[in-house]
Amino acid sequence: MESIFTKIIKGDIPAYKVAEDDRFLAFLDISPLQKGHTLVVPKQQTDYLFALEDTLLADLNLFAKKVALAIEKATGATRVGVAVIGFEVPHAHIHLIPINTMDDMNFANPKLKLPKEEFEAIAEKIRTNI
Template identity: 60%
Template sequence: MASIFTRIINKEIPAHIILEDERYIAFLDINPLVVGHTLVVPKKEVDFIFDIDDETLAGLNVFAKKVALAIKKAIPCKRVGVAVIGLEVPHTHMHLVPMNVMDDLNFTRAKLNPSKEELVQAAEKIRKFL
């Protein structure tokens, strides 16, 4: 069965897409740690990040860098943190999280529940810097 990310890639499920090309996609997390929390995903569905081929892994990082730089310009933050956890969805993905304090990258704390409009606004802000 296709992962939820593959269903987003295939446009079966709506998402607030930040950037997409033929190999990768970046979209907002709908239950973010902070505003601007973005997921970067290779379109090829592979569960564990270190099971993907070297070329795809390198490309994922370059793609994520482009998105992270746009997040940094769009969302007031000191840094954009990167996390690869991979326990919640069996499809390789990177979390890009705007950070002002260490706790902004704490996945055990309660997530935000932004409205659709708040997600639309965050996505538009970030896309302006791509």
């Protein structure tokens, strides 16, 4: 069965894309912990991050690094936190979250509710910093 991320990759579900190449896609999380919270996924649907072939896993991390540096510039965050949890969607993915304190990355915190226009502006700002 296709994951929600595969449906986003195929264009069946819209997303606020920030970066894409032939193997990877980065898009804003629609229930972000912080403005600029981005998900990075391989286009190949694989349930578990560490089930990815070594080269694909390494390249996914390099792609995520490029996106993280753009998020840092776009948001002015002190750092970009990285989280891999893997239970919520059966498709390997990396959370990139702009943070200024460790508490900014607490998944128990309430998620932000942002209007479409704000998501679009954040995505554009990240794209321009890549």
